Amino acid sequence: xxxxxxxxxxxxxxxxxxxxxxxxxxxxxxxxxxxxxxxxxxxxxxxxxxxxxxxxxxxxxxxxxxxxxxxxxxxxxxxxxxxxxxxxxxxxxxxxxxxxxxxxxxxxxxxxxxxxxxxxxxxxxxxxxxxxxxxxxxxxxxxxxxxxxxxxxxxxxxxxxxxxxxxxxxxxxxxxxxxxxxxxxxxxxxxxxxxxxxxxxxxxxxxxxxxxxxxxxxxxxxxxxxxxxxxxxxxxxxxxxxxxxxxxxxxxxxxxxxxxxxxxxxxxxxxxxxxxxxxxxxxxxxxxxxxxxxxxxxxxx
Amino acid sequence: xxxxxxxxxxxxxxxxxxxxxxxxxxxxxxxxxxxxxxxxxxxxxxxxxxxxxxxxxxxxxxxxxxxxxxxxxxxxxxxxxxxxxxxxxxxxxxxxxxxxxxxxxxxxxxxxxxxxxxxxxxxxxxxxxxxxxxxxxxxxxxxxxxxxxxxxxxxxxxxxxxxxxxxxxxxxxxxxxxxxxxxxxxxxxxxxxxxxxxxxxxxxxxxxxxxxxxxxxxxxxxxxxxxxxxxxxxxxxxxxxxxxxxxxxxxxxxxxxxxxxxxxxxxxxxxxxxxxxxxxxxxxxxxxxxxxxxxxxxxxxxxxxxxxxxxxxxxxxxxxxxxxxxxxxxxxx
Numbered sequence: 001x002x003x004x005x006x007x008x009x010x011x012x013x014x015x016x017x018x019x020x021x022x023x024x025x026x027x028x029x030x031x032x033x034x035x036x037x038x039x040x041x042x043x044x045x046x047x048x049x050x051x052x053x054x055x056x057x058x059x060x061x062x063x064x065x066x067x068x069x070x071x072x073x074x075x076x077x078x079x080x081x082x083x084x085x086x087x088x089x090x091x092x093x094x095x096x097x098x099x100x101x102x103x104x105x106x107x108x109x110x111x112x113x114x115x116x117x118x119x120x121x122x123x124x125x126x127x128x129x130x131x132x133x134x135x136x137x138x139x140x141x142x143x144x145x146x147x148x149x150x151x152x153x154x155x156x157x158x159x160x161x162x163x164x165x166x167x168x169x170x171x172x173x174x175x176x177x178x179x180x181x182x183x184x185x186x187x188x189x190x191x192x193x194x195x196x197x198x199x200x201x202x203x204x205x206x207x208x209x210x211x212x213x214x215x216x217x218x219x220x221x222x223x224x225x226x227x228x229x230x231x232x233x234x235x236x237x238x239x240x241x242x243x244x245x246x247x248x249x250x251x252x253x254x255x256x257x258x259x260x261x262x263x264x265x266x267x268x269x270x271x272x273x274x275x276x277x278x279x280x281x282x283x284x285x286x287x288x289x290x291x292x293x294x295x296x297x298x299x300x301x
Numbered sequence: 302x303x304x305x306x307x308x309x310x311x312x313x314x315x316x317x318x319x320x321x322x323x324x325x326x327x328x329x330x331x332x333x334x335x336x337x338x339x340x341x342x343x344x345x346x347x348x349x350x351x352x353x354x355x356x357x358x359x360x361x362x363x364x365x366x367x368x369x370x371x372x373x374x375x376x377x378x379x380x381x382x383x384x385x386x387x388x389x390x391x392x393x394x395x396x397x398x399x400x401x402x403x404x405x406x407x408x409x410x411x412x413x414x415x416x417x418x419x420x421x422x423x424x425x426x427x428x429x430x431x432x433x434x435x436x437x438x439x440x441x442x443x444x445x446x447x448x449x450x451x452x453x454x455x456x457x458x459x460x461x462x463x464x465x466x467x468x469x470x471x472x473x474x475x476x477x478x479x480x481x482x483x484x485x486x487x488x489x490x491x492x493x494x495x496x497x498x499x500x501x502x503x504x505x506x507x508x509x510x511x512x513x514x515x516x517x518x519x520x521x522x523x524x525x526x527x528x529x530x531x532x533x534x535x536x537x538x539x540x541x542x543x544x545x546x547x548x549x550x551x552x553x554x555x556x557x558x559x560x561x562x563x564x565x566x567x568x569x570x571x572x573x574x575x576x577x578x579x580x581x582x583x584x585x586x587x588x589x590x591x592x593x594x595x596x597x598x599x600x601x602x603x604x605x606x607x608x609x610x611x612x613x614x615x616x617x618x619x620x621x622x623x624x625x626x627x628x629x630x631x632x633x634x
Contacts, residue, residue, distance in 0.1 A: 128367070192408040198364055199403075200423050200474065201395035210422070214413045 032292040041285035048279050052099040059093035063249045067093065074267050085257060085268050094249045095275055101250035102276070105165055106232035106283075112170025113177055113231075114224050118213075120174070121181025126189050126208055136182070139175045147172040148237060155243050162245050169234045173227055180223050184216035191215075218294035225287025229280040236276055251276050315340050315482050315514040316361070316399075321374035321384070323353070323360045330356050332538040333374065335613070338482065338531075343508065343515040345525040345546070347561075348535035349584055357535070358484050358518045360384075362395050378482070397427040400475035402504075404487045406468035410459040416443075416470050417455035423477040442473040445510075447503060465496035469503065476507055483508065486518045501528055522565050526550050534558050537587035537594035540613060544625040554625070554632045556599045593629070601631050 032038065051058070067080065067090040074083040074091075082092040124135035142150075154168035188194065189212060197211045232251075238244050239252025240259070251272040258268025314337035323331035331353040338344045346354045359365055361376050361383060376383040379398060383391060395401075403409045411419060420439045424430060430438065436455075443451035446469040459467055468488065475483060485504060489497035505528055508515050517529055525532050526546060533543040534557065542555035553559045560580035580598055587594035592607040599606065615626040 192403055192405050193411045195364060196401070196403055196409045196471070196474075197411075199362055199395055199401040201392040201397060201426055202422075203392060206426075210414075211411055215411070217413075 032289055035289060037285050038289045041282035041289075044278050044282040045286060048099050048103060048275075048282075051096050052103050055096045055100050059090065059096050061093075063093040063097040064089060064247075071261075071265055073265075074271070082271055083265075083267055085265075086261060091254070091268065091271060094254050095251065095272055098249045098251045098254055098272065099275070099279075101162060101245070101248045102232050102235055102252070102279070105162065105169065105235040105250070106228045106230075108166040109169035109173060109231035109234070110224050110227035112166065113173040113227050114220070116170070117174035117177025118181050118220060121178040122185050122208055122213065122216075124178070125182035125185025126204075126212065128186070132182075135178070139178045142172070143175040145172075148234065151234060151238065152241075152243060155238065160238075160243055160245050162248060165235060165238060165244065169231050172234075173230060177220060177223055177227065181216060181220055184219055185212055188212045188215050218291060221294060222287050222290050225283055225290060229283045229287075232276060232280055232283075313340050314338060315378070316516070317375075317377040318357070318361065319375040319377065321357065321360060321376060322372045323356050323365065323369055324372040325369050329372065330369070330538055331360065334533075334535070334538075334540045335374075336533050336540065336543060338514045338516055340481075340514055341508070341512050342530040343505075343517055343528055345517045345519060345529035345532045346535060347519055347522065347525055347532060349520060351584055352535045353538040354518050354535050355486055358401070358486050358516060361484060361516075362399055362401060363391060364401070393427075396423055396475075396480070397478040398480055399482045399484060400478075400480040401484045402468070402471050402475050402486065402488045405491050406464050406471055407491065409471055410462075410467055412459055415456050415458055416462070420470065420474050420477060423474050427478045438477075439473075442477055443470070445476075445507070446470070446473045447499075448473070464492055465500065468492060468496075468500055472500075472503065472507065476511055476513070479511055480513060482514045482516065484516045484518070487520070488517075489521075489524070490519075497524075504528075522561065534561070537584060537590075539594065539610070539628060540626070541595065541628045542626065543613075548625060554627050555629050556601050556631070557595045560598075603631065606630065 066088040068077070068084050068088050070084055070086050070088040072080050072084045074081065076083065080090050080092065082090075082095065084090055085094075120135050120139060124132040124139075150172040151165075151168040154171065155164060158164045185208075191212075194207060194211055197207050202211070235244065235250060236252030236255065239250045240256040242253075242256060244250055244253050254272035255269050255276075258265065258272070262269050317337040319335050320333045321331060321335070322329060322333050334353075334357060336344065336346075346357065348354045356365070356369070360369075360371055361378075363371065363383065365371070371384045374384065378394065381390065381394075383394065386394075410416070414422075417436070417439050420442055421435050424435050424438055440451045440455065443454060448454055448466060448469055454462075459470075462470065468491075472488075483504070488504065489500050492500060501524060504515065507513070517524070519525060529546050531544070532546050532549050533540045534555065535541070536557050542549070542553065542558045544554075549558070550562070553562050557580070564578045564580060581600075582598035586597035590596060590607070592605075592609055593599070593602070593611050596602045596606040611628045611630045613626045613628040615624050
């Protein structure tokens with residue numbers, strides 16, 4: 001019977017397209033904007049930034065101070081919604097204040113890496129020859145040293161503080177950006193529009209900054225978002241190893257502190273870990289979608 | 302003092318290329334070519350692929366590939382030798398004194414900048430104008446090259462434009478600063494046949510309107526006959542014949558030029574069963590030839606042709622306007 005209905009000429013197999021599409025199309029968002037994952041990512045990252053920005057308002061005072069009885073489970077006492085650790089420090093305050101350090105280290109280290117990497121890559125890729133050779137050797141030198149090892153060595157030499165951590169992670173992370181920028185510049189410098197720009201009398205800085213860099217930027221920006229995520233993870237790793245700034249709470253240090261009680265009070269490790277996972281995941285989602293957003297052909301502008 | 306002797310009516314060349322040589326490591330691609338372009342006139346440089354005509358055009362502004370270099374000769378523009386002038390001075394001439402239109406309109410515009418920004422950039426590079434004046438000038442230019450609705454088009458990106466429209470934008474950028482010489486390197490090769498005529502028409506109109514001289518690089522003899530004043534035929538890195546277009550098409554003298562014209566497809570080609578005429582052999586045979594590069598393919602070649610390259614003999618002293626030069630020992634005028 002059902003077959004009969006499906007085959008009956010009065011029932012169209014494909015639902016007719018609503019007539020309204022042509023009218024609403026003008027106002028519809030570009031395809032990438034309709035992706036729910038993008039919005040979830042943006043929402044998570046935005047709330048992380050809001051928490052970081054208003055940490056002092058939400059939880060005034062030092063998150064390292066004892067706030068109540070030790071080892072309260074989440075939900076047990078509503079004045080400590082995420083519970084307390086072995087020293088009675090409020091975990092919620094720790095996570096909110098930790099967002100500050102984690103995000104700042106991630107973003108600043110990525111910016112430093114971006115600056116160094118783009119400069120080195122652009123010069124190597126554009127000029128080629130001897131400049132390229134020297135800069136590529138330099139990049140390879142940094143690449144042969146494991147990132148975390150280099151960061152640990154730098155921190156071991158200096159006094160662990162947030163600026164030094166930023167510096168160390170930035171110094172260790174630029175080779176990836178440099179290689180990417182270099183390859184982009186090497187192919188783009190041969191482009192016809194670069195030749196045309198030379199023919200119009202533009203100087204080298206203008207060709208690099210205005211003709212080639214904007215074309216290389218989408219790729220670089222996407223890679224930088226990965227760099228932010230890596231920076232957050234590296235900082236977490238350092239804090240876990242007690243190499244972070246001892247005067248600052250970060251997500252990594254919270255995990256490190258909770259490690260000894262992993263079998264009994266696992267929430268001390270799991271909750272800051274969840275914060276890291278969600279933030280890094282949302283940055284990666286946004287970075288992934290940025291490829292489409294930054295393409296002028298995708299109709300954003 | 303002979304103040305009262307009238308000055309001879311000599312045409313004034315905008316650009317003089319004297320014995321220009323361009324070399325790649327291990328080979329010479331342009332083997333000493335000489336020509337001049339008179340103010341306001343169109344000079345066509347024709348020849349088959351690989352004969353060095355584009356390389357000649359690029360070497361005028363020293364826009365050579367990294368491995369190539371000018372190994373001899375002079376390019377005189379405005380009393381300066383562009384082959385040796387400083388990079389800074391050269392950049393001032395590029396785009397302002399001499400402009401260039403490339404072959405590929407689809408890739409010659411920066412895909413991430415708006416059309417308006419790209420044309421404005423040229424004006425900003427070479428002239429000091431306020432923001433609003435620059436915008437005004439860009440709109441005028443877009444209108445001048447025949448882009449409809451410039452106000453709306455200003456903020457669009459190259460991918461919103463068709464090939465012909467992009468070439469018009471390229472032309473707008475090239476003429477933005479009123480150059481005295483426009484080098485057009487096969488400007489219509491990548492375009493539809495219907496658009497080709499429009500673009501050539503536009504170039505010709507602008508040449509007159511802005512009183513520019515034009516160097517047209519092409520292999521389309523029809524375009525040469527229609528749009529150029531003088532023509533130079535290149536073969537394997539040398540100019541083999543140079544003449545005014547009228548003279549040339551009436552009676553080409555060099556065997557290669559005769560072959561070229563003879564092999565162009567006539568109106569009746571579609572209605573005859575006969576084979577099309579061709580020049581025997583290929584340009585590859587010019588490699589390593591001690592004598593005339595065309596000798597291996599030349600129907601008139603005699604043994605002496607293979608010993609030394611023939612000199613370019615000029616049959617009228619007035620090289621720029623009416624002179625006729627031919628590099629062939631078998632031709633006499």
